[in-house]
Amino acid sequence: MSQSVWLSGTVDPREHGRRYSFTESFFPQFRALQLAVPRRGMQQMETNENCQFITYGSHNKNCYMVFACTSCQDVYYSSRLFFGKDAADCFMSIEGELLYECVDCQKCYRCAFCKDSVGCRESYFLDRCHGCVRCIACKNLRGKEYHMWNRPVSPEQYEQFVRTITSTNIMRTREEFARWKLSLPVPDANRLNAEASTGDYLYNVKACEDCYDVHGVQHSRHCQLCGLGAADFMDCNMCGPGDLLYECIGTGPAHRNAFSIFGVHTTDVLYSENCTRCRDCFGCIDLKDAQYCILNKQYTEEEYESLLQKIFGQMTDAGEWGEFFPVHLSPFAYNETIAQELFPLSREVAEERGWKWREVPAEEPSVTSLIPGASLPETADGIPNDIVNSVIVCAATGRPFRIIRQEIDLYRKMGLPLPRLHPDERHRRRVALRNPRKLWARDCRKCGKSIQTSYSPDRPEIVYCESCYLKEVY
Numbered sequence: 398m399s400q401s402v403w404l405s406g407t408v409d410p411r412e413h414g415r416r417y418s419f420t421e422s423f424f425p426q427f428r429a430l431q432l433a434v435p436r437r438g439m440q441q442m443e444t445n446e447n448c449q450f451i452t453y454g455s456h457n458k459n460c461y462m463v464f465a466c467t468s469c470q471d472v473y474y475s476s477r478l479f480f481g482k483d484a485a486d487c488f489m490s491i492e493g494e495l496l497y498e499c500v501d502c503q504k505c506y507r508c509a510f511c512k513d514s515v516g517c518r519e520s521y522f523l524d525r526c527h528g529c530v531r532c533i534a535c536k537n538l539r540g541k542e543y544h545m546w547n548r549p550v551s552p553e554q555y556e557q558f559v560r561t562i563t564s565t566n567i568m569r570t571r572e573e574f575a576r577w578k579l580s581l582p583v584p585d586a587n588r589l590n591a592e593a594s595t596g597d598y599l600y601n602v603k604a605c606e607d608c609y610d611v612h613g614v615q616h617s618r619h620c621q622l623c624g625l626g627a628a629d630f631m632d633c634n635m636c637g638p639g640d641l642l643y644e645c646i647g648t649g650p651a652h653r654n655a656f657s658i659f660g661v662h663t664t665d666v667l668y669s670e671n672c673t674r675c676r677d678c679f680g681c682i683d684l685k686d687a688q689y690c691i692l693n694k695q696y697t698e699e700e701y702e703s704l705l706q707k708i709f710g711q712m713t714d715a716g717e718w719g720e721f722f723p724v725h726l727s728p729f730a731y732n733e734t735i736a737q738e739l740f741p742l743s744r745e746v747a748e749e750r751g752w753k754w755r756e757v758p759a760e761e762p763s764v765t766s767l768i769p770g771a772s773l774p775e776t777a778d779g780i781p782n783d784i785v786n787s788v789i790v791c792a793a794t795g796r797p798f799r800i801i802r803q804e805i806d807l808y809r810k811m812g813l814p815l816p817r818l819h820p821d822e823r824h825r826r827r828v829a830l831r832n833p834r835k836l837w838a839r840d841c842r843k844c845g846k847s848i849q850t851s852y853s854p855d856r857p858e859i860v861y862c863e864s865c866y867l868k869e870v871y
């Protein structure tokens with residue numbers, strides 16, 4: 398059903414509530430409930446405004462084709478942004494404004510093609526720079542202004558670069574920069590204010606073990622993409638804020654939840670999906686403001702507690718208790734989820750493991766005029782307004798895509814040309830810029846100390862331990 402029908406409250410998921418049966422184990426009963434409760438066409442929180450085509454986001458406004466973004470405004474084709482404004486084609490960035498093709502950036506303003514940079518402004522092609530202003534193609538710089546290729550330039554030279562941004566120049570600089578930056582060291586892990594923690598992409602964390610992409614997390618293990626005030630999480634993905642979460646996905650704010658998916662303001666919720674403002678619920682789907690429910694059926698407090706004990710016993714005997722939902726309960730195929738992005742598998746391997754795989758043939762656009770991506774205008778000035786009526790063919794994959802009006806406004810504001818690749822291909826290339834969620838043992842290239850790093854030993858980067866890297870850049 399549509400988001401508006403779902404929000405209208407006219408569908409009551411309790412209508413599908415059912416008595417727990419002890420002649421069958423829990424997971425098949427939960428599966429039957431999954432198939433009975435009507436769902437939203439797209440997973441969205443209640444708090445988005447004018448964001449028809451987004452998934453897994455909250456508190457967003459005027460966003461288009463974004464995934465897992467929070468508190469963003471006028472953001473397009475981006476993934477996992479927090480507090481972003483006026484941005485397109487960004488990934489994993491926090492508190493940015495006027496950003497284009499930025500990955501893992503924090504508090505940047507008017508930047509494009511930057512990575513792992515913090516507090517930078519009006520800059521292009523930065524890598525691991527902090528507090529830099531009007532810099533181009535620089536790496537590992539701290540607090541510099543008017544630099545290119547890590548050397549000082551005049552304001553005129555900077556202006557000259559900005560004035561001559563074209564699709565061709567972007568492509569050329571991108572390639573040149575990727576080669577040049579290999580001559581400068583990288584730290585063993587991406588971290589900022591990370592105390593006693595292991596993993597990668599660790600920001601403002603303390604006592605986190607084997608965690609990746611966590612911001613503002615304490616005392617947690619084996620978590621990914623969690624944050625915004627999280628403590629005592631284990632085996633969680635995209636959760637927070639909250640505390641005491643175990644084996645949860647997309648849950649938060651929440652307190653003491655386990656084996657649950659997309660709980661919002663939930664406390665003591667177990668093995669449930671999409672519940673909002675619920676407490677003391679087990680095996681429930683889509684409930685709002687509920688307490689003491691099992692399989693969407695209402696009980697008294699006493700009935701709930703006693704039934705739950707019996708269910709725990711039965712689940713323990715069946716080997717279900719303490720395990721997350723089996724993969725076949727997912728409505729998605731492996732290759733349709735971010736699992737394929739992070740841990741890519743071939744179709745054969747996924748199917749061998751009994752996981753779904755789905756190939757959907759690309760829809761042919763019903764228009765006669767197709768514009769090849771490579772023949773789009775070179776500059777922002779050349780973008781015609783009526784391009785929104787055209788279908789563009791991706792220069793790399795041949796997939797058709799279109800441009801929206803809001804995007805054009807952003808490109809013009811930033812002086813950037815139109816993208817020539819399909820949004821999925823752009824996203825795929827941004828994902829490829831990041832390290833895998835895996836650590837290898839290596840030695841620091843400078844001091845020889847043993848390090849654990851997400852740079853595999855066969856990669857060409859010069860990897861330093863944290864202390865050698867910090868000595869190098871400060």
Ligand SMILES: [Zn+2]
Nearest residue numbers: 841844862865
């Ligand atoms: Zn070292």
